[in-house]
Amino acid sequence: MADNLEVMDWDDAYRGEGEFEGPPPWNIGEPQPELAALIKAGKVRSDVLDAGCGHAELSLALAADGYTVVGIELTPTAVAAATKAAQERDLPNATFVQDDITTFTGFDGRFNTIIDSTLFHSLPIEGRDGYQQAVFRAAAPGAAYYILVFAAGAFPAELDTKPNEVTEDELRAAVGKYWQIDEVRPAFIHANPIPMRDVAFPMPAHESDEQGRSKLPAFLLSAHKPS
Numbered sequence: 001m002a003d004n005l006e007v008m009d010w011d012d013a014y015r016g017e018g019e020f021e022g023p024p025p026w027n028i029g030e031p032q033p034e035l036a037a038l039i040k041a042g043k044v045r046s047d048v049l050d051a052g053c054g055h056a057e058l059s060l061a062l063a064a065d066g067y068t069v070v071g072i073e074l075t076p077t078a079v080a081a082a083t084k085a086a087q088e089r090d091l092p093n094a095t096f097v098q099d100d101i102t103t104f105t106g107f108d109g110r111f112n113t114i115i116d117s118t119l120f121h122s123l124p125i126e127g128r129d130g131y132q133q134a135v136f137r138a139a140a141p142g143a144a145y146y147i148l149v150f151a152a153g154a155f156p157a158e159l160d161t162k163p164n165e166v167t168e169d170e171l172r173a174a175v176g177k178y179w180q181i182d183e184v185r186p187a188f189i190h191a192n193p194i195p196m197r198d199v200a201f202p203m204p205a206h207e208s209d210e211q212g213r214s215k216l217p218a219f220l221l222s223a224h225k226p227s
Helices: 012-014 033-040 057-064 076-088 127-138 167-175
Strands: 047-052 069-073 094-099 113-117 140-150 179-190 216-223
Touching: 012 047, 012 216, 033 057, 033 076, 033 140, 033 179, 047 127, 057 069, 057 076, 057 094, 069 076, 076 094, 113 216, 127 167, 140 167, 140 179, 167 179
Parallel strands: 047 069, 047 113, 069 094, 113 140
Antiparallel strands: 140 216, 179 216
């Protein structure tokens, strides 16, 4: 993929002032169904890192189920909202840190599970390697790592500002440099209707789920840190 796309100003997005008319549409008020299925299947172990937690629907759901979760997020608007929600729900086992996911430190070897719920495609392409190094450093031996990321074709090709969608080969190359990849399979990111400001190109036609949300093409990568 050519490294010429502008990435979004995510603090603007979480204030409803960015490309979208409101919060990012893939913030659906609950964990993404692909990740909820992993949790239900017992694939998640504490402590958990929610990498790029956003409004932290995933972190809060995990904490409510008894997991200890740390969410790391660059944007202060999202961190403040997540922290407030954890306090209101009496979830002291969910904590949130404002930091750059590509360079953060201070959690060496802590996390048994790292979950990337729609973060990977939000990073500049040149930030991917630093991100992999940072989360690998924070992972305990044997830790599981899951990435849910937009696949190429999820958004109109003509857009200048959009997530950095990936091919399977790009995803494997970036992650496999550090992690042992167990599986990469086609998946979906569920999103509310996507009205975008000042955009002349329509969204590609995607399936909808039973709640009327779009199912955008994605990959779900499963990997682990060797023991």
